[in-house]
Amino acid sequence: MSCPTGHYSQMPGLRLRPVRELGVCVVFAPAEARLFRLNAQSWLALELCRGGTTAAALRKAWREVVTSDDAEERLRVALDLLLANRLLHHEPAPAEAPMTAAS
């Protein structure tokens, strides 16, 4: 399983509208005029990337909230989904050594 590396940031211009009573967030991506519904975990991952963050800082912040054994896998899934839907921008850091599973 690959660990997140590099730098993650929200795509510019995203508009987030929390629907707290449902525990989800609706995100509008104006560049493509697309709407998304994020559950709480994906919402957390996206929110942690507001303003940009390194993978290491992201993992640390994630583990403070998601403490289950499969927390790493959940973060990877969330990042994959956000990247696939172009809600996140990822800047790889080739020089950065892959992080270990230890937090």
Added chain:
Amino acid sequence: MAEDELEGIKALLRRGGVQAMPEVVEIRPEIRSAGSWHLVDPEFKPAEPPRQPTAPRPESGQEQQPQPQQTPQPQPSLTSGFSPGMMLRQVTYFVPPQEAARFQDWLYRNEPHLHALAPAGVTYLGTYGVFGRGSTYASFWRYDSFAAVQRMATAVGDPLSDFGGVLRVLQQYPQIRAAEDYTEQLYLPAGSSPLLTPGVTRDEQPGGARAPRG
């Protein structure tokens, strides 16, 4: 503000626990016009009125006058004349200039599919550049009936439909920077009077006038 939001999400996750896997689901809006449809479906057949009981024979001395036969009025036909169809739909949209070449190439390769795969009663009439409005295109569709409109909607929403798949790719090219970047217009043949009913405003009809049928 962002910090508050973050704390809110954390609290939400702590309260509810972490159960479902992360999820990102695209919401595909279904846009329903609030406007009235002053239309009558030409395929609509009104129910026959109940049969009246046979009238009693007139009494002697009161002979019934024969009623003049009503000559059926000729109905405008959609298959004759100049009408391009029961309904013509124009979708006008903006495609970024840097996408123009790719979009035009895609059209060149896929317009035959749009035409061939369209549901019964739906005809793809082509996509045109709008003269005088740079990077603006208009796609034209013809519907032969309301049932065709429904078939089109069903195909577009069907993930297994080949036609829907091609159309969804087409829909990825327009970019909506402002509301006027994507507009739709429906045209009805003005000469086909059965398709147009006198206007009924929402105020005049309780609950709003929606697709009145005659």
